[in-house]
Each structure stands twice: as C-alpha cells, then as structure tokens.
Amino acid sequence: MLRVLVQEAPFDVAAEMARLTASRDDIGALASFTGICRADDGLAAMVLEHYPAMTERALTRIAEDAMRRWPLTGCTVIHRVGRLTPGEPIVLVLAASAHRAAALEACAFLMDWLKTKAPFWKREEPREGAPRWVEARAEDDAAAARW
Amino acid sequence: MKILYFAWLRERLGVAEEEIMPPPGVATVRDLIAHMAARSPAHAEAFAAGKGVRCAVNLDFATPDDPVRPGDEVAFFPPVTGG
Numbered sequence: 473m474l475r476v477l478v479q480e481a482p483f484d485v486a487a488e489m490a491r492l493t494a495s496r497d498d499i500g501a502l503a504s505f506t507g508i509c510r511a512d513d514g515l516a517a518m519v520l521e522h523y524p525a526m527t528e529r530a531l532t533r534i535a536e537d538a539m540r541r542w543p544l545t546g547c548t549v550i551h552r553v554g555r556l557t558p559g560e561p562i563v564l565v566l567a568a569s570a571h572r573a574a575a576l577e578a579c580a581f582l583m584d585w586l587k588t589k590a591p592f593w594k595r596e597e598p599r600e601g602a603p604r605w606v607e608a609r610a611e612d613d614a615a616a617a618r619w
Numbered sequence: 620m621k622i623l624y625f626a627w628l629r630e631r632l633g634v635a636e637e638e639i640m641p642p643p644g645v646a647t648v649r650d651l652i653a654h655m656a657a658r659s660p661a662h663a664e665a666f667a668a669g670k671g672v673r674c675a676v677n678l679d680f681a682t683p684d685d686p687v688r689p690g691d692e693v694a695f696f697p698p699v700t701g702g
Contacts, residue, residue, distance in 0.1 A: 507702055520701070521626055523694060526678040551701060563702055583702060591675065591694075592701025593626035605627045608671075608698035 473546030474539060476531045478522065480554040483564050492546050492568045499545050503575035505565045505583055511558035516599045520553045520562070523591035527551070530590040538567065538582050541619075542574040549582060551592065581619050588616040620689055622655070625696035628672065631665050641689070648674050649683035651693065671698055 473492065477483075485506060493499050509518050531549050538547055548566040556562055563586070567578035594606040623636045645654050652674075656666040666672055674681045675694045687693060 522701075523623070523625055523675070523678075523696070525692075526675060526694070529678055530680075587702030588699060589680070590701050591625070591696065591699055593697065594700045595626070605697065606700045608700055612702075 474532070474535050475546070475548040475550075476528055476535055477550045478524075478527045478531070478553060479550065480552060482552070482561060483550045485561075485564060488548050488550065488564060488566060492548055492566055496545060498570060499568045500570045501572040501575035502566065502568045503572070503579035505563075505579050506561050507563040507583070509556045509558050509560050509562055512596075514599045515558060515596055517558075517597040518556050518562075519595040519597065519603070520551075520556065521593045521595065522551075522553050526591050527553075531586060534582060534585045534589060537585070538578045541581065542567070542569060542578040544569050544574060544578055547578060547582065549586065551586065551590070553592070584612070584615045584619060587612045620687070621692045623692065623694040625694065627697055628665050628695055632661055641687070646686060647683065648676065648681050648685050648687055648693075651687050652683070652695075655695070666695075672696070673698055 535547050535549050545568045550564040552562050565579055565582045567575045569575040595603050597603045620639050620641055622639055624632055629635050641654055645651050652666050656663045672695050676685055676691055
C-alpha cells in the first residue's frame, strides 16, 4: 500500500498509522518520522511553495523506489504546503515491514530523498524584517547520495 | 513552449509563467537557459552561472544536456528545500 498526499491541512499521525496496519497480521515494525516547523532565529512562519503538477508525481516515484528497495508492506508520505507556524507538523513519513531494519531504513531513505528530489521551496518569514528563501544544504545532498 | 518559475526566480522575474517560441537552435536545457538569459536584464541576472538554477521538463527533473522541444512545459527553480 502506497499513500502520497500533498495538502494544506494538518495530518492525523495515529489515524495514518492505523490505516497502514489495518487488517494485516504480517507487520512487525512501523517506523514513523514527523518533521516539525522550528522557531529558529525569531521565525514567525514558514511558507512552503511547490510545483503542484509535479509534486505528487515526484513523491510517488520516491515512495515506489522505497517499496522496491525494502520489503515493505506499505508506506505513507504526507507533505504540507502553504503557511505553517512554529510547532506545526510539516511532513509525515511512515514505513511498515515485517522487521524493524527495513522499516527504519526506508523511513530515513524517504526523508533524505524527499528533501532533495521533490519540488518544494521554503520561505521563512521572520517576526521582523523581510522574508527569505531557505537555501539548499550540502549535508542534505550528501545524505541523499548515501542510498 | 510554456515556461514556469518558482520561488525566488518567480519573485525576481515578476511572473509565474510565460509562453515562448524558442528559435530552432534551442535543442537542450543548456541552449534554453542561454536563450532565456538574453530576454531581459532580470532574466540575465536570474539565469547567471552560479545562481544554481535547476530545471524540470514535462514534470521530470532535467539536466543541462536533456532535450527540449516545442510544446514542452519547462520549469526553472532554485535547488529544492522540502522536508
């Protein structure tokens, strides 16, 4: 099962976890990662822009890749767009498998790749001063390249 | 050919998209970038080497050597920062 969503609304982590494990008894591991908007340097809000026609397609490719690389029973990727304030969740990645190594590795892979291979751009709105676009980080490229 | 801009490229150029008719010599993303840079001083600055502009052709990430054809949807944007 593969579930990819791009939305402005918040997501329900417990409901998403239940959906991935419902009516199955072969899942021994469910790994979960939630990315949250941090209040760095007086940040008032983060605005996530994306390329609507391309985003879901890019995320689906990444999720399909994870399903091929690890013996997963399913995975979920939900990425929010629009204006988010500190403390709000931005992204959810879930990976389910019979054993934990596959679930944990797939979860890390999904996050590393969606940071570098999906068309999202973050703009930070400080409490004072002009908004600024977040620059890509070399560490994120290095993390994506290890897979 | 439909050209789309995202993030600071859209802000810097003041448009989200434009329709262009590239000359016959424009065969690759690299050719198209050179053609776009010649459209205006703002384009020249946005597409300058070192700005790190990335590209997608027909909804797939593309490299400078990838082909472009009339009728393609081509997007230009900074390196992505999701997650």
